[in-house]
Amino acid sequence: MRKTVLNKKNRLGFIVLFFLLLTLNLQLSTVSHAEAPGRIVSLAPSMTEILFAAGLGERVIGVTSYCDYPEEAKARTKIGGMSNPSLEAVLSLKPDIVIMTTNGNSKEFEARLHSLGIKTYVFMTRTIDQLPEGIRKMGQALDSEEGFDRLASSIEGPLSEYKAARKDKGLKVVFMLWPEPLMVAGPGTAIHDAITLLGATNIAEDAKIQYPKYSIEEIVRRSPDIIFVGAATGMDMQKKSSGLLERIAYLPAVKNGKVFFVSENLYRLGPRVIPGLEELAQYLKK
Numbered sequence: 001m002r003k004t005v006l007n008k009k010n011r012l013g014f015i016v017l018f019f020l021l022l023t024l025n026l027q028l029s030t031v032s033h034a035e036a037p038g039r040i041v042s043l044a045p046s047m048t049e050i051l052f053a054a055g056l057g058e059r060v061i062g063v064t065s066y067c068d069y070p071e072e073a074k075a076r077t078k079i080g081g082m083s084n085p086s087l088e089a090v091l092s093l094k095p096d097i098v099i100m101t102t103n104g105n106s107k108e109f110e111a112r113l114h115s116l117g118i119k120t121y122v123f124m125t126r127t128i129d130q131l132p133e134g135i136r137k138m139g140q141a142l143d144s145e146e147g148f149d150r151l152a153s154s155i156e157g158p159l160s161e162y163k164a165a166r167k168d169k170g171l172k173v174v175f176m177l178w179p180e181p182l183m184v185a186g187p188g189t190a191i192h193d194a195i196t197l198l199g200a201t202n203i204a205e206d207a208k209i210q211y212p213k214y215s216i217e218e219i220v221r222r223s224p225d226i227i228f229v230g231a232a233t234g235m236d237m238q239k240k241s242s243g244l245l246e247r248i249a250y251l252p253a254v255k256n257g258k259v260f261f262v263s264e265n266l267y268r269l270g271p272r273v274i275p276g277l278e279e280l281a282q283y284l285k286k
Contacts, residue, residue: 036143037096037119043109044082044101047123048073049270050135051099055147062093068233069272087112097121097142103269128193128273132156151271158274162197162281169199169284174214174224178232179241182214191230191266194277198284200226216247223251226284227259230267237261258286 041062042048048067051060063076064085079089082104090098090113098113101123110120121141125134132152139148173195175185185191186207195202203222204212229241238261245254253259260283265276 039094039096040142041079041090041093041095041098042067043079043085043098043105044103044123045069046103046268046270047099047101049268049272050123050138050148050151053271054135054139054144054151056142056144061095062090085109090118091116099123099138102126125269126188128159128190128197128269128277131269131273132159155271155274158277162277166197167199171200171225171284172203172222173200173226173228173284174203174219174222175228175230176241176244177211177230179229179237179244182216182219182244183211184214185230186210186212189266190269190273190276194266194273194280197277198281200284216244219248220251224253225258227253228280228283229259229261231262231264233264 038059039061040051040056040059042051042060043064045064045067048060048063049069051057052070052073057070057072060073060076062079063073064082065078065080066082067073067076077089077093079093080086083106085105087109095118097119099121100110103126105122110122113120121138123134123138125131132155135148135152135155136145139145139152142148175191175195177183177185184204184207185202186204186209187202188210192202192205196205203219203224204214227245229237231237232240245259248254262279262283263276265272265279
């Protein structure tokens with residue numbers, strides 16, 4: 001009888017000990033998960049810009065070959081392109097987390113990282129309007145809310161002002177990214193968002209893809225009031241686009257001096273969208 005009582009007590013003791021150990025393990029796992037990652041690989045230029053602008057640049061150990069801003073990003077180890085990063089290069093850096101985006105990175109690569117035990121964070125934001133919220137969510141995922149909240153607020157304030165002041169200007173705009181073959185900015189881009197937010201109409205708003213190719217005939221048919229020509233790294237875009245502009249010299253935008261050469265600030269959905277908006281807004285007033 002006495003042995004039976006002792007056995008029951010022992011079993012009870014083991015059960016209590018088991019749950020104590022389980023609780024402790026869960027607590028340790030939670031603390032480990034909440035720790036801010038110290039080694040970050042970015043698989044998109046826009047993500048790299050956000051990470052640096054939010055104060056996490058020193059933690060970024062790897063970037064794509066297209067991550068050229070800010071200047072410090074150029075010194076980070078390159079892991080390949082956005083659509084075809086090198087798995088071997090990423091693994092060699094032993095990252096705590098890999099930052100990805102739905103706009104350019106493949107789900108297949110994310111799955112391969114997961115299968116190897118590498119944590120990822122996928123940035124889901126696709127529009128300027130959603131950008132502040134997307135930045136805050138990234139900050140929460142990286143346990144660095146303060147810097148990301150500050151960055152989000154710096155975008156949110158001016159963005160709210162542009163929304164409040166928005167009026168339909170009745171202007172048709174085209175944003176040329178490359179003259180020959182002619183490529184323009186269509187829907188689903190920060191450029192299109194900016195044009196719309198400023199009260200103008202993007203003549204390529206009905207395109208099926210983000211960066212459609214246009215013929216000269218199509219540009220003439222749609223007859224934009226303003227032509228923006230975007231910058232290209234290492235290229236003189238005024239010289240590069242001179243032949244195209246000569247061929248459409250009879251269009252009102254060209255005849256009236258409404259061709260403007262602008263920066264690359266709106267090429268990426270990141271911290272530079274506000275300067276990009278300000279730049280376009282100034283030209284739309286002219």
